[in-house]
Amino acid sequence: MITAQPPSSQQEPRHAPVRWQQLWRDAIREPAELLDLLGLPDLAARVSATATAQFAMRVPRGFAARMRHGDPDDPLLRQVLPLDDEDRVVPGFDLDAVGDLDASGGAGILHKYDGRALLVATGSCAIHCRYCFRRHFPYGEQTAAAGQWRASLDYLAADASISEVLLSGGDPLSLSTPKLAEFTDALARLPHVRRLRLHTRLPVVLPERVDAELLAWLAGLPQSVVVVIHANHANEIDAPVARAMARLRDAGATLLNQAVLLRGVNDSVAALAALSDRLFDAGVLPYYLHLLDRVAGSAHFEVPADEARRLHEELSARLPGYLVPRLVREVAGAPAKLPV
Numbered sequence: 001m002i003t004a005q006p007p008s009s010q011q012e013p014r015h016a017p018v019r020w021q022q023l024w025r026d027a028i029r030e031p032a033e034l035l036d037l038l039g040l041p042d043l044a045a046r047v048s049a050t051a052t053a054q055f056a057m058r059v060p061r062g063f064a065a066r067m068r069h070g071d072p073d074d075p076l077l078r079q080v081l082p083l084d085d086e087d088r089v090v091p092g093f094d095l096d097a098v099g100d101l102d103a104s105g106g107a108g109i110l111h112k113y114d115g116r117a118l119l120v121a122t123g124s125c126a127i128h129c130r131y132c133f134r135r136h137f138p139y140g141e142q143t144a145a146a147g148q149w150r151a152s153l154d155y156l157a158a159d160a161s162i163s164e165v166l167l168s169g170g171d172p173l174s175l176s177t178p179k180l181a182e183f184t185d186a187l188a189r190l191p192h193v194r195r196l197r198l199h200t201r202l203p204v205v206l207p208e209r210v211d212a213e214l215l216a217w218l219a220g221l222p223q224s225v226v227v228v229i230h231a232n233h234a235n236e237i238d239a240p241v242a243r244a245m246a247r248l249r250d251a252g253a254t255l256l257n258q259a260v261l262l263r264g265v266n267d268s269v270a271a272l273a274a275l276s277d278r279l280f281d282a283g284v285l286p287y288y289l290h291l292l293d294r295v296a297g298s299a300h301f302e303v304p305a306d307e308a309r310r311l312h313e314e315l316s317a318r319l320p321g322y323l324v325p326r327l328v329r330e331v332a333g334a335p336a337k338l339p340v
């Protein structure tokens with residue numbers, strides 16, 4: 001279960017919280033409050049108490065400010081509001097949709113693909129996305145940071161074929177920068193690891209996370225750094241987010257985006273093209289467009305593969321190749337993400 005507090009409050013000595021941590025804690029957690037802010041009180045009747053109890057709502061205020069007032073179909077709202085659609089039991093939508101439990105090497109490591117090892121750095125996220133396949137992931141003590149990184153570092157040190165380490169989660173940037181530095185200081189002693197990749201939604205949902213301390217850490221890393229952000233709709237990328245991207249690039253990071261194809265959020269050529277355009281303007285190239293992982297409670301977000309393929313073909317006809325993300329799906333046991 002993804003916890004609601006940044007792990008810094010549990011696993012690290014207490015310091016005065018920095019600004020992004022205060023904003024994190026100030027997130028909207030009551031569906032009724034969010035709906036009142038947006039002038040949509042009637043929508044409260046469709047909120048599911050069961051879904052909210054199972055996977056709490058969590059929305060940074062700055063992200064909520066990008067939603068359209070009075071629009072029940074707003075694409076950003078749809079990603080975070082626990083609707084009663086989640087209560088439907090649909091065959092084929094399961095608890096561990098991508099076989100993560102099988103691939104877990106312990107210590108929060110998922111080593112499924114050649115050359116790349118993924119660390120579930122932490123279970124925490126600043127926002128709770130309703131479609132997320134990790135909503136049922138039993139993190140517990142399985143996160144890499146929980147054991148002071150020791151077990152994960154031992155695993156990485158023992159396998160010289162690993163040239164790239166991915167920090168994922170949850171959201172790795174929900175860890176404090178000193179906690180991240182603890183890991184990368186040790187990682188710097190493993191010369192076979194040449195690239196560090198961060199899979200993070202924080203620069204999009206809480207751009208204040210990209211602060212001076214984070215940038216200094218990034219700029220000082222000996223590895224090449226790739227930051228894969230996660231935005232599903234052009235409206236997620238406003239001016240503060242674009243400025244955060246510029247700072248990440250100035251710190252030397254290569255910026256890519258992954259999105260999930262979601263019914264009612266970005267399931268049109270116009271929405272996908274607008275997302276690619278906005279990303280490019282912010283210095284980010286589209287990388288993956290994922291088919292939804294079929295996790296319990298997310299069936300109402302699904303776009304069938306045939307329709308996805310059609311959308312992707314039309315997108316390819318409209319945009320330069322470098323603005324067309326790869327349409328992929330994850331299949332348990334496969335050697336890579338599979339093209340659709």
Ligand SMILES: *Cc1c(COP(=O)(O)O)cnc(C)c1O
Pocket residue numbers: 110111112113116117118166336337
């Ligand atoms: C998606 C994923 C990766 C990265 O795959 P790329 O195709 O290199 O982006 C690595 N490890 C795991 C476990 C993954 O799920």
Ligand code: SF4
Pocket residue numbers: 124125126127128129132133134169170171201230
């Ligand atoms: S999509 Fe990313 S940010 Fe959203 S809940 Fe899942 S892991 Fe967290």
